[in-house]
Amino acid sequence: MSGKTNTLIIGGGIIGLLTARELAIAGQSVTILEKNTHAGLESSWAGGGILSPLYPWRYPDAVTDLAVIGHKDYPRLAADLLKSTGIDPEYVRSGHLILDLDEYDQAKSWAKTFSKKITLERKSKFLQRIGRRELSLIEPELSENHTAALWMPVIGQIRNPRLIKALVKDLKQRGVKIIPDAEVKAIHSENGKVLYIESSNTRWSADSYLVAAGAWSASLLADTGLSLAVEPVRGQMILFKADPDKLRRIILNNSKYLIPRRDGHILAGSTLEYVGFNKQLTDSGYQELWSAAVDIAPFLENTPVVSHWAGLRPGSSSGVPTIDRHPDLENLVICSGHFRNGVILGLGSARIAAELLTGSDSLKSNYQTRNPYRVQ
Numbered sequence: 001m002s003g004k005t006n007t008l009i010i011g012g013g014i015i016g017l018l019t020a021r022e023l024a025i026a027g028q029s030v031t032i033l034e035k036n037t038h039a040g041l042e043s044s045w046a047g048g049g050i051l052s053p054l055y056p057w058r059y060p061d062a063v064t065d066l067a068v069i070g071h072k073d074y075p076r077l078a079a080d081l082l083k084s085t086g087i088d089p090e091y092v093r094s095g096h097l098i099l100d101l102d103e104y105d106q107a108k109s110w111a112k113t114f115s116k117k118i119t120l121e122r123k124s125k126f127l128q129r130i131g132r133r134e135l136s137l138i139e140p141e142l143s144e145n146h147t148a149a150l151w152m153p154v155i156g157q158i159r160n161p162r163l164i165k166a167l168v169k170d171l172k173q174r175g176v177k178i179i180p181d182a183e184v185k186a187i188h189s190e191n192g193k194v195l196y197i198e199s200s201n202t203r204w205s206a207d208s209y210l211v212a213a214g215a216w217s218a219s220l221l222a223d224t225g226l227s228l229a230v231e232p233v234r235g236q237m238i239l240f241k242a243d244p245d246k247l248r249r250i251i252l253n254n255s256k257y258l259i260p261r262r263d264g265h266i267l268a269g270s271t272l273e274y275v276g277f278n279k280q281l282t283d284s285g286y287q288e289l290w291s292a293a294v295d296i297a298p299f300l301e302n303t304p305v306v307s308h309w310a311g312l313r314p315g316s317s318s319g320v321p322t323i324d325r326h327p328d329l330e331n332l333v334i335c336s337g338h339f340r341n342g343v344i345l346g347l348g349s350a351r352i353a354a355e356l357l358t359g360s361d362s363l364k365s366n367y368q369t370r371n372p373y374r375v376q
């Protein structure tokens with residue numbers, strides 16, 4: 001290929017796409033190589049688009065710091081994409097109800113720190129505990145068994161397939177090349193630098209390279225002598241079609257959640273299964289999701305299920321992604337391992353990855369000495 005590309009990105013999921021956007025805005029020329037027929041068909045398509053980690057207080061600060069960036073900047077990204085592409089990614093500040101109350105104290109102290117880092121409207125609270133009366137006022141269709149909840153009114157959601165469609169169109173308008181059916185098979189290096197990468201019968205070269213191959217990142221990097229602790233973790237989802245506004249908030253109970261969309265679709269997720277690179281759907285997964293959904297909102301028992309799918313999350317042990325230079329190859333950056341939170345964490349991750357790729361000074365002071373996303 002011509003020597004014009006500054007950066008070659010391996011993987012057109014949310015991480016690759018968002019990083020490409022950061023780089024294109026910074027004036028870089030970018031090419032994305034994607035193994036599938038279209039970008040964004042793997043975990044990033046399958047995900048729910050909740051713009052918060054589930055039970056966010058359970059995560060280390062490194063995750064919270066990225067969540068802060070996503071929380072602040074998704075509304076602007078969605079508005080910009082709508083303007084530039086005409087495609088609405090449906091950012092909605094729907095709020096988030098958590099029906100498990102046993103971690104209230106941890107939640108309270110986490111929320112105190114988090115809310116200091118974001119802009120809250122005057123007098124609004126980031127997290128509060130509400131009782132039966134208020135709960136049934138804001139979500140009348142909830143099961144009566146649920147008598148109290150943690151309520152986070154400012155948490156938002158986004159519709160993944162639309163976000164991806166909008167990002168792809170926006171990137172093309174910015175001159176980013178997205179090459180489909182281009183599975184990278186090998187990374188060739190010499191003297192501590194990547195020389196070229198190889199997909200089927202084509203060699204690709206650039207100034208720098210990004211591995212953003214989601215659950216496949218570890219196998220790709222094994223070639224380079226690096227053992228990256230990222231593994232596939234299957235997540236199944238089912239989709240109900242109800243009347244609009246039957247539910248309005250993201251609702252979490254016992255690690256299972258409902259995400260109501262504006263048009264009445266309600267996503268019920270998700271399973272957590274360590275079964276390798278296997279996206280097969282299972283009856284037991286379906287039953288697990290269906291029962292949990294009906295337990296939250298009994299009307300779903302008589303609501304049609306219109307879809308059932310699975311995706312492979314890039315699982316990492318503590319949910320902290322790796323965003324770092326390859327220890328032996330100076331022009332190769334890795335951004336992977338976002339596990340259950342790649343959408344909300346993606347914006348901040350993309351910014352760090354883009355800075356590592358361009359070697360920008362702001363990052364040197366911030367991350368090169370104390371990067372919490374270092375290769376382990």
Ligand SMILES: Cc1cc2nc3c(=O)[nH]c(=O)nc-3n(C[C@H](O)[C@H](O)[C@H](O)COP(=O)(O)OP(=O)(O)OC[C@H]3O[C@@H](n4cnc5c(N)ncnc54)[C@H](O)[C@@H]3O)c2cc1C
Binds near residue numbers: 013
């Ligand atoms: C059921 C489910 C629910 C989820 N819900 C949420 C949520 O509510 N909120 C949230 O923030 N996150 C959620 N997630 C997690 C989130 O979807 C992921 O963390 C995120 O999509 C990871 O993005 P990625 O770009 O790293 O990976 P992917 O989206 O998997 O993208 C990697 C891309 O690389 C390509 N690729 C791989 N190998 C190669 C190769 N050799 N050559 C070329 N291309 C290659 C793949 O085809 C793929 O397109 C959910 C995930 C699942 C499965």
